[in-house]
Amino acid sequence: MSGAQGLPVPAVLVLEDGRTFRGDAYGAVGETVGEAVFSTGMTGYQETLTDPSYHRQVVVMTAPHVGNTGYNDEDQESQRIWVAGYVVRDPARVPSSWRSRRTLADELAAQGVVGISGVDTRALTRHLRERGSMRAGVFSGAAAARSAEELLARVLDGLAMVGADLAGQVTTTGRYTVPAVGERRYSVAALDLGIKSMTPQRLAERGVEVTVLPATATLEEVLSAGADGGVPDGVFFSNGPGDPAAAGHEIGVLQGVLERRVPFFGICYGNQLLGRALGYGTYKLKYGHRGINQPVMDLTTRKVEVTSHNHGFAVDAVAGEVRDTPYGRAEVSHVGLNDGVVEGLRCLDVPAFSVQYHPEAAAGPHDAAYLFDRFVDLMTARVQPPGRAVTGGSVGNTKEGF
Missing domain, CATH: 3.40.50.880 (Class I glutamine amidotransferase (GATase) domain)
Structure with missing residues (x-):
């Protein structure tokens, strides 16, 4: 996501144990909180995004390149994107598929899904494997300018998955x-x-x-x-x-x-x-x-x-x-x-x-x-x-x- 003069909009991912990852806004600009989990699929990101099972989860994609085939109107598993947030390393600059209708970044923005790119998803995945899935927040634009204490407090206010009837x-x-x-x-x-x-x-x-x-x-x-x-x-x-x-x-x-x-x-x-x-x-x-x-x-x-x-x-x-x-x-x-x-x-x-x-x-x-x-x-x-x-x-x- 680019702001004024085409410069990237800063974003930050904050985990509930206090670890942070900085990058650029991807999709909508704003803030979101959910459970951080990682998906190891090399393809099929549109199925993942529209799977209602990912409701209230911030999904980390372990594949380094995401968005290569854009976004189409045929592969949705439901009527909307359900993930609470989206974390990628290297988003595709130009999608390449005859079925693509728009970029993944544009679709995320249109549906209000706050994401972050430029993150070392390998390090993030290793952290989640060692510490376990945990609450996380993605903050971009003005939200990312808050103090580290404020951002962590926002994450800790989020609901845990244990006991959730969704x-x-x-x-x-x-x-x-x-x-x-x-x-x-x-x-x-x-x-x-x-x-x-x-x-x-x-x-x-x-x-x-x-x-x-x-x-x-x-x-x-x-x-x-x-x-x-x-x-x-x-x-x-x-x-x-x-x-x-x-x-x-x-x-x-x-x-x-x-x-x-x-x-x-x-x-x-x-x-x-x-x-x-x-x-x-x-x-x-x-x-x-x-x-x-x-x-x-x-x-x-x-x-x-x-x-x-x-x-x-x-x-x-x-x-x-x-x-x-x-x-x-x-x-x-x-x-x-x-x-x-x-x-x-x-x-x-x-x-x-x-x-x-x-x-x-x-x-x-x-x-x-x-x-x-x-x-x-x-x-x-x-x-x-x-x-x-x-x-x-x-x-x-x-x-x-x-």
Whole structure:
């Protein structure tokens, strides 16, 4: 961002432990406060910016060059940019893509997103890895001229992510339906906790009609969101921001779904909520997983996937342990290979499973797309006449009780 006479507008990033990084304004000029986190993706920044899961977070991009392909009108995962602030090292001076409609800096400014460029993001990332994610503020223009004490006080006034119930701030205001592509095979009720537009599209491609409901939807509303107002063939809980321990309403709805044995699939935040519904705990990760290059092993197949992540909380469970829950047995189905964090859960006696990562990743990778087929298999197994074989994935296995 340039000011008078084309000179850069000064900006400063202040962390809650007092460390500061100086640079130039990028995007809107002003101030913002949120949780500082880093994303390791080399591409896909537009998906990151418009992912509601990043609500109230100041995102640090570890890739040194950002904005190279500009900003287009096709790759948005929601109707707006959700990040609280944006931190980059070297912004592109001129974007180069036939799909670009404007620069990333211009779009950030138009949507009022305060960012900073010229920051040593390598040093900043190392600091967050050592100290953990923390509150941070980006201040530019007149705001950056305040004293260090004033800026730090502003950061410390910001809200922490632990205990934050944020789904209601990013969810849809009303229900809507995404029709199946081609013949409708099944109907799914999707609870929007911060859903990305690619998720119902991936289901629609498999002949699934998706009715998206607000996070405040009751169990009765979820169970009447199927075709012609009936019980849906499946229920889906989306990704989203916040602390899963604060989502009491959504957990209660999910427990009702499990009691009625309606096939369930959860992604990211939905995975954490399934864990809590089953009786597992959740905890805050030191610095989380964010980016499109995270290796995960599917323990049911022993295959390794490269996956897209955005989560700061995780389910507290042990791989290999089968736990008795109020809804039957459950186990860890996926683990992260970098640190062993739980990346998926599978119920063995009711038709429910979830993963912590994003099989719908718009920028890729696409290793995990099979999970949508597993969900379809669960719904197929539920409506399949007795004695008929179920084809496809491994979760809907009749020998496991569903």
